[in-house]
Amino acid sequence: MTLLKSFARKNEFVSAVSCVALVVLLTVKGEVFWTAGNFESLQASIAPTAIMAFGMMALLICGYFDLSISSTMLLAGILCGHLEYGGAPIYVTVPLVLLAGFAVGCLNGFLVARLRINALIATIGTQYIGYGAAMLLWDKIRGGAKFSESFILLGEGKMLGVYYATWIMLALLAFFSFALKYTSAGRQLYFVGGNREASRLMGFNDRRIIFGAFAATGLLASLAGILAVARIQSPSQYTGGGVHMTCMIACVVGGGSFAGGRGSAVGALLGVAFMSLLTNMFNLLEMKPQLQNVIIGLILVTVIVMDGYLNLKKLREIGKA
Amino acid sequence: MEEKPDFLKISNISKSYGVVKALSDVSFSIRRGEIHTILGENGAGKSTLVKIITGEASPDQGYIELDGARVLSFSPRDAHKMGIYMVHQELAIFENLTVAENIYTDHSFKTGGRIDYKKLYEETGKKLDMFGLGAVAPDTPLASLTLANQQMIEILRCIVAAPKVIILDEPTSGLNDHEAGMLMDILRRLKDENMTIIYISHRLKEIMRISDRVTVLRDGHFAATLVNDEHLTENVLINNMVGRDLSGSLYKIKTQSGAQEGAPLLEVKNFVKKNTLHETNFTLSRGEVLGVFGLEGSGASRLSRMIYGLERFDGGSLSVSGKTIPRVTPRALVKERVMYLNNNRKLAGLLPDMKVTDNMSLPILDKLSGKLGFIDFKRLAGITENFVRRFSIVLPSLSAKPKNLSGGNQQKVMLSACLVPEPEILIANEPTRGIDVGAKTEIHKFLLEIASKGVGVIIFSSELPELMSLSDRILVMRNKAVVGEVKCGDYTEQAIMRHAAFGKSPAEGTENG
Structure with a gap:
């Protein structure tokens, strides 16, 4: 009982319960849910999104967010197309594309941490740049062939019946869970997000910490892009569409906050699982896309209102609002 | 008491911010292993001086010596390296993290890069026990602690860093008697371990109880360093704080009230806010200049914001010309021809x-x-x-x-x-902060002029001479409540300062000390 109570107090509680509720609902309502095909499509949607959500969660913990991950993911997929069609081997393609994602992340970090530009404006800016660049590159490979066998294996290959992408995601889950809890760098994210001014007084290099979180997020977005296009076997102009919103909603559902200072990797994964199960339910129930948007929008607003209300209450106590 | 050697020497320090001289030629010394209080009104230069000691600001002139060596670079990091730590008045805490992490922010306990939570909690537990906080579990989130305990945790953080000098800025402002007493015990213990403690407080009784010596600053100048022996009384401290010679100054103490008879123009009834303001009542007449005085943390500035609807309050009502304002917002007040002069x-x-x-x-x-x-x-x-x-x-x-x-x-x-x-009513929060004397006089003249035309003026100011020359009546605030009222004709700095320093506030049970 005490175990249950302490679990209920955890930030991940809402997302975990929501996931279980959705699974129950899906089991009762749709016969297709417990099928191998459905699990494969769930994995394909969860793995890349969760990989990015780990980065987004790190950003939320230190009080920031990144709206450019969708275009970075898209750009990464299209770069894969260019390199693949140009005959580059996989061990050249993957590092180069990861490097590109890292570079975008560093640009975001530079704009926000160093030049102190509002994260909303800065990352919408890089989103536009990334999207425009991706579309320019896309024009040159439009209608290209399939990827090489080795690259497709990255998306199609399985170990113990589970996709490589999912294994990579689980490895990152373990890594981020450890780093956020047991390393100084990880804990510093919580200090900076909890009280920026005070963290500076403690001698933390707050700007470097924020920069690092942005850089990591860019890197993870390109990794997600690689895995996504490898899975569909060719580059696509639709990769990553809207994924920045999905990730943010997922992270807040999973216990993150726009005010910063809290969140976990498990929460990010649970949030993404919730979003994917929800889409899964929409599809299995053949719900109209318009209605889907309404529901997702409602969830976003509910979550943000709850998050915002708690922050407002605190501000009122200290007389700032 | 045996003489201890000088440890921190402040030599001819001056510092200006624009036209405002925050410190002029201040010199005094602090000895190793003493509790040294710095006392002064708002704007006396305490916070600037402390900023220079902690490396948050550098002096325009003069220098600091620590243990015989001149301090050359000023940054908080350098100050930490030299062993100077500060407990800030506005808490530098992390509510989202545990007690343990708030104390050991540098994650001292690691095995091979991995934070050792078991050790961290153990060590924290020991420290908590040592300082009488054994009831607090090391893994409690800080947000669930009382304000007092949060403050104790911040003090503990400084102590575990084993500093040579620890500066406490109004550390007891959020503590009750018992907790303040516990803090005093801790400070005495640290002093016995030869730690140098710089203490900043307005609570005179507390200062008398804990300090070895007291340095008083006045208008950015060094006033005196007093040894806390049997000759030191609260009156001596107050006289040193306010001891200006006002006879030849530009401020002429007002002796005749200009307030008009009749129904009040503005009435504040039972204003309250939890942890911020105790029940407050007052009225303002037509043509009256009402001064409100309070030292830091008295709640005066926040009261001014509440009257104008800039900050929410829990209960009470406000009426203007006999009409109760149903919802106090700046918009509603502007409509009733009330204006607010912001302090920033x-x-x-x-x-x-x-x-x-x-x-x-x-x-x-x-x-x-x-x-x-x-x-x-x-x-x-x-x-x-x-x-x-x-x-x-x-x-x-x-x-x-x-x-x-x-x-x-x-x-x-x-x-x-x-x-x-x-406007019919003007609420002015620090109307002459940070401006030169000429402009100050002109603004004073102007405020008196509009009052003579029937406008009601409320002035919130931390400058006592200013208030005494402008106001028909002065309300004195202390510890979140109005604790006294001094009428024009009875003005002396000592009388007002006595209210501000130890007027009895209903917001507290019994006075400390």
Whole structure:
């Protein structure tokens, strides 16, 4: 009982319960849910999104967010197309594309941490740049062939019946869970997000910490892009569409906050699982896309209102609002 | 008591911010292993001095010596390296993290790069026990602790860093008697371990109880360093804090009230806010200048914000000319012709990048607009010119931008903008902060002039001479409540300061000490 109570107090509680509720609902309502095909499509949607959500969660913990991950993911997929069609081997393609994602992340970090530009404006800016660049590159490979066998294996290959992408995601889950809890760098994210001014007084290099979180997020977005296009076997102009919103909603559902200072990797994964199960339910129930948007929008607003209300209450106590 | 050697030497330190001289030629020494209190009114220079010691600011002139070596670089990091730590008044804590992490922010306990939580909690537990906080579990989130315990945790954080000098800024402001007593015990213990403690507080009884010596600053100058022996009394401290010679100064103490008879213009009834303001009542008459005085943390500034609806309050009502305002918001008050002069020009008083005329037009935009909704710029220029003349504001042209003006002229523009709508009540929060003496006198003259025309003025100020020369009545606040009222004719700095320093506040059970 005490175990249950302490679990209920955890930030991940809402997302975990929501996931279980959705699974129950899906089991009762749709016969297709417990099928191998459905699990494969769930994995394909969860793995890349969760990989990015780990980065987004790190950003939320230190009080920031990144709206450019969708275009970075898209750009990464299209770069894969260019390199693949140009005959580059996989061990050249993957590092180069990861490097590109890292570079975008560093640009975001530079704009926000160093030049102190509002994260909303800065990352919408890089989103536009990334999207425009991706579309320019896309024009040159439009209608290209399939990827090489080795690259497709990255998306199609399985170990113990589970996709490589999912294994990579689980490895990152373990890594981020450890780093956020047991390393100084990880804990510093919580200090900076909890009280920026005070963290500076403690001698933390707050700007470097924020920069690092942005850089990591860019890197993870390109990794997600690689895995996504490898899975569909060719580059696509639709990769990553809207994924920045999905990730943010997922992270807040999973216990993150726009005010910063809290969140976990498990929460990010649970949030993404919730979003994917929800889409899964929409599809299995053949719900109209318009209605889907309404529901997702409602969830976003509910979550943000709850998050915002708690922050407002605190501000009122200290007389700032 | 045996003489201990000098440890921290402050030599001829001066520091200015613009035209305002925060410290002039301050020199004194602090000995190793003593508890040394720095005392002074708001604006006496305490916080500037402390900032220089902690490396948050560097002096314009003079130097600091620590243990015989001159301090050359000023940054918080360097100060930490030298063993100087500070417990800030506004808590530098992390509510989202545990007690343990708030104490050991540098994660001292690691095995191979991995944070060892078991060890961290163990060590924290030991420290908590040592300082009488054994009931607090090391893994409790800080947000669930009382304010007092949060403050103790911050103090503990400084202590575990094993500093040579620890500076505490109003550490007992959030503590009750028992907790304050516990803190005193801890400080005495640290002193016995030869730690040097710099203590900043307004609570005179507490200062008398804990200090070895007290240095008093007054208007940025060194006033005295007093040894806390049997000769030191609270009156001696107060006299040193306020001991200005006002006979030849520009401030003439007001002796005759200009308040008009009749129904009150403004009435504050039972204003309360949890942890911020104890039940407060007062009235303002037509033509009256009401002064409100309080030292830091007295709640005076926040009361001014509450009256104008800038900060929410829990209960109470406000009436203007006998009419109760149903919902206190700035908009409702402007409608009742109440205006507020903000204490922060830069952040919330002026539009620094818009023309002076635009600044003036702000409160009367709707009245300036004709039937078609166009702004009557000619009339606006006329109004502005009128104020510029009456107020002798020095401007290159009416379209000059406030950011290019001196602080005094900025303040005049801001005050003019408040007066453009011809208010019946003016609430002025620190109306002359950070401006030169000439501009100050002019603003004072102006405030008295509008009062003589029947406007009710409330002035929240931390400058006692200013209040005594302007006000018909002074309310004194201390510890979140109005603790005294001094009428014009009875003004002495000592009398007012006595209220401000130990007037009995209903917000507390019994006085400390």
